[in-house]
Amino acid sequence: MSWTLTAADLPDLARGATLLGTGGGGDPYIGTKLVERVLGDGAITILDPDELPDDLFVIPTAQMGAPTVMIEKIPAGTEPTLALRTLEKHIGRRADATMPIECGGINSMIPLIVAAETGLPVVDADGMGRAFPELSMETFAVYGVHGSPLALSGERGETVVIDTGDDDRQMEWLARGVTIRLGGVSHIAEYAMTGADVKRTAVPRTLSMALALGRAIRRARDAHTSPVQAIVDTLAPTLYSEVRELFVGKVSDVERRTTEGFAKGSAVIASLDPGDDDHLDIAFQNENLVARRGGEVVAIVPDLICVVDMETCEPVTTEGLRYGQRVRVLGISTPEMMRTPAALAAFGPRAFGLDEPFIPVEARQYA
Amino acid sequence: MSWTLTAADLPDLARGATLLGTGGGGDPYIGTKLVERVLGDGAITILDPDELPDDLFVIPTAQMGAPTVMIEKIPAGTEPTLALRTLEKHIGRRADATMPIECGGINSMIPLIVAAETGLPVVDADGMGRAFPELSMETFAVYGVHGSPLALSGERGETVVIDTGDDDRQMEWLARGVTIRLGGVSHIAEYAMTGADVKRTAVPRTLSMALALGRAIRRARDAHTSPVQAIVDTLAPTLYSEVRELFVGKVSDVERRTTEGFAKGSAVIASLDPGDDDHLDIAFQNENLVARRGGEVVAIVPDLICVVDMETCEPVTTEGLRYGQRVRVLGISTPEMMRTPAALAAFGPRAFGLDEPFIPVEARQYA
Structure with a gap:
């Protein structure tokens, strides 16, 4: 079922996303501040993947780089939407929705910044089911959707479009090289796909799971019950x-x-x-x-x-x-x-x- | 005056271009072989810069990389045209002509490969008046035409489009990073401009000058006269x-x-x-x-x-x-x-x- 996310959800989402980041994925706290600033009192529509029209056009958005650099180099906030717009122009089609490429760490937040800026909804799914360090490590790619063309943006408004055909490892290799030269962090739009592709290749409902995990941990602390047990209970009915x-x-x-x-x-x-x-x-x-x-x-x-x-x-x-x-x-x-x-x-x-x-x-x- | 270049001109052009390469620019000998293969018995139209229509659309093409790698990593030959086509698609306009970005070394040959493949004419001018190691070192940039957007291609059909606005040094920095990750050599199309821009920003008639230099050195050898004096005499009436x-x-x-x-x-x-x-x-x-x-x-x-x-x-x-x-x-x-x-x-x-x-x-x- 689709649902609505507001700024009040962000601290819980950040906590859950950090857990699913398995140590990486970047610190989502900075991400919550960027989302809050753009979202204000507004709301973001989160789409359930099972309910997507097959021909919906989805462009996932993310940040790329080493987490150690990400926490020192704060984005201006406009980069991820620039990456999305650059990819739309390259492909010649406007996105109907954005989506995370990973549900751990800051990359649970980047699509929310794009959504708050553009009014696009966000699909409740991702391609890593956690965080991974490389762009080719995606269930999208495993099940037949490739990352190219990828659009990348830098903090000074630089844009780069990379197309390596079906070779997602070469895409990662070249995008990483550009990201290093941009100072260690960039923003990207890649793995453009249809609603039918999402249903076939994405790990479903990981955004709502991250939110549920963060909320369960907080409530257990408030109730002086075991937060570990809260994690166990929250995950029991999931994948x-x-x-x-x-x-x-x-x-x-x-x-x-x-x-x-x-x-x-x-x-x-x-x-x-x-x-x-x-x-x-x-x-x-x-x-x-x-x-x-x-x-x-x-x-x-x-x-x-x-x-x-x-x-x-x-x-x-x-x-x-x-x-x-x-x-x-x-x-x-x-x-x-x-x-x-x-x-x-x-x-x-x-x-x-x-x-x-x-x-x-x-x-x-x-x- | 416009003129016609055939395969018979290539050895002299290569010699003159190597001289103007001032030690760099890559070995044009490999370039002559690539041009010969595509050109066969055909001919390439070389346009005099003073005679260009002001609204002619020119996309220069070149090879990027370290000469030490260029001589070990032979291009397939299709990369420069792929870079040109990628930039045309990005800009949304077909080129009327191509042009060298430097007149020294292999980059005197790359536009000829593109011309032989596509039938486009080549403008007798360039943006370095010799060879330089970096993409920002162009009279084009000095006199107001910037390199972005730049399209870059790799030997496995990879394409990358880089746009850094007016910042040609950042364009060089990012393109160099991609080129290193492609193994040290790439092919590029950049500094798209009009005929009016060429007249204002390019060093004129450097392709014909390279050919004249190579020919004069050869003829002096054949005539047992001084090749150094032949260089002096050839350059005396030029810039x-x-x-x-x-x-x-x-x-x-x-x-x-x-x-x-x-x-x-x-x-x-x-x-x-x-x-x-x-x-x-x-x-x-x-x-x-x-x-x-x-x-x-x-x-x-x-x-x-x-x-x-x-x-x-x-x-x-x-x-x-x-x-x-x-x-x-x-x-x-x-x-x-x-x-x-x-x-x-x-x-x-x-x-x-x-x-x-x-x-x-x-x-x-x-x-």
């Missing part, structure tokens, strides 16, 4: 039904560098018991990729590895990891359409240079 | 009327690296007399930028610094410099429109990070 607590501990080491347009690194979560050397290692490329306990994989992409504050369940991004933080690490199952062989080829462990096979987080045994 | 022999010697040192999309380095030309430590130092970024003798500048950009074989006057590119080669180094004056304060700001010594002021090659005294 993300399995939640596992992988570890509880404190951040004892973080190594992070911004390189080749990405934030890459690793973190160690140590046991809270000083005498216990049990610990969890997390490796990330913008997003958390794999969690290992005692050298053994306990969760791996594309399943979600989410670090949250131990008490409040506030999600912690990779750039927010600080020595001594007490955290819980949650593993969350991704939808089946993200675990097919074709999907795993696009964004499974090997796509990130990891040698371990994908094993669903719910299939593992824990001590 | 490049002053020629100075800066040094005669042998290459004793070459340092060259391909970095940031450019071939950068330096060469030392030592005296032929073993007891004499007199020598000439040349610094280059794709093209030769400055020649110093005993630490004293004897020629500097935008004047031409040309290294040629001591006997045959065959031009030697920076990537062709070899230890022990016996060479002459010539300094050639550039047209007045390339020496104005606005022109020197775009491609004078400071644009290359050189501290010395521009002094015309003909104004210097030699020992």
Whole structure:
């Protein structure tokens, strides 16, 4: 069912989107401020993907770059709509709606900025079902919609249109090169598709799920009940039904560098018991990729590895990891359409240079 | 006067274009082979710039990249026309003619490939009056025509359209980033302009001048007369009327690296007399930028610094410099429109990070 989003929903949406960002996706807090400024007292229509007319023309919009740069380089706010308009002009067709390409982090907010500016509705779906670091890691591409032509905009009004045909990895490679030269952040419009394409290729209702997660965590805190249980209960009826607590501990080491347009690194979560050397290692490329306990994989992409504050369940991004933080690490199952062989080829462990096979987080045994 | 070019002209044109490349611009020999293949027994119409209708629509075409990569990565031949067609589609107007953006090196040939493929005529003019390493170093830009929108194509059919408004340096920066990610070479169409713009902003008749230079050198060799004198006599009635022999010697040192999309380095030309430590130092970024003798500048950009074989006057590119080669180094004056304060700001010594002021090659005294 379609619904209406107002500025009052933004803090909850930001919290849920940060959780689904699995450490990456950029900080959506800045995004909420940009949406608020344009939206004011207005409202945004959110379209249910199942109800889209087959010939609706949808142009997704997003921000591209390393989250570590995104939080230092605040967009003017007009860039994403410029990217959309540039792609419309290139294709020769106006968009009927926009949509997120990923539901984690700041990219849950960018289509809302475009919607607030243009009056377009936003489709409640996305192409990553979480956050991923590269533009080619999309269920859209896995199920036959390609990213080209892509339009990209910079903060000084620069526009770039990239067309690599069916080669979404080459599109990512060239767009990343431009983004680096624009200072590390750009805004993009890509994966233009019809309503029929959305139904076939998108992960459905992830925007409403992010909002529901953020709201459930807040209400549990207010009611002094368990926010972790609230996450479990919120996800149970969704495509993300399995939640596992992988570890509880404190951040004892973080190594992070911004390189080749990405934030890459690793973190160690140590046991809270000083005498216990049990610990969890997390490796990330913008997003958390794999969690290992005692050298053994306990969760791996594309399943979600989410670090949250131990008490409040506030999600912690990779750039927010600080020595001594007490955290819980949650593993969350991704939808089946993200675990097919074709999907795993696009964004499974090997796509990130990891040698371990994908094993669903719910299939593992824990001590 | 307009004239007709055939395949028989290509070897002379290549020789003259290599001379005007001042060490850079890429090896036009590969370009002649590509033109020959498409042109066959056909002919290309070369338009005199003074005779262009004011509303003629001209889209210049070129290759972009480091010459050191260009000679290893042979284009398929279809890329420059793809760049032209992409820009035509973006602008919404078909080109009436193409034109070189630089008259030195391979970029004297690229518009000929486009002409042979499309049947378009080529304007006998360019925007550098020689070769320069960056897309913003154009008399077009100095006199008010900007490079954007620029269309760029890759060997796998990728296309990129870049629009940075009036900011030609930002256009160069982004296009260079894409070119590096395409492996170091791309093909471009940019600086779309009218016939009136050509008359106001282009260096006229440089294509015919390159052909005349190449032909004069060949004929002098055949007649056993001095090829250096042939160069002097050919240039005397042109906008490049002053020629100075800066040094005669042998290459004793070459340092060259391909970095940031450019071939950068330096060469030392030592005296032929073993007891004499007199020598000439040349610094280059794709093209030769400055020649110093005993630490004293004897020629500097935008004047031409040309290294040629001591006997045959065959031009030697920076990537062709070899230890022990016996060479002459010539300094050639550039047209007045390339020496104005606005022109020197775009491609004078400071644009290359050189501290010395521009002094015309003909104004210097030699020992």
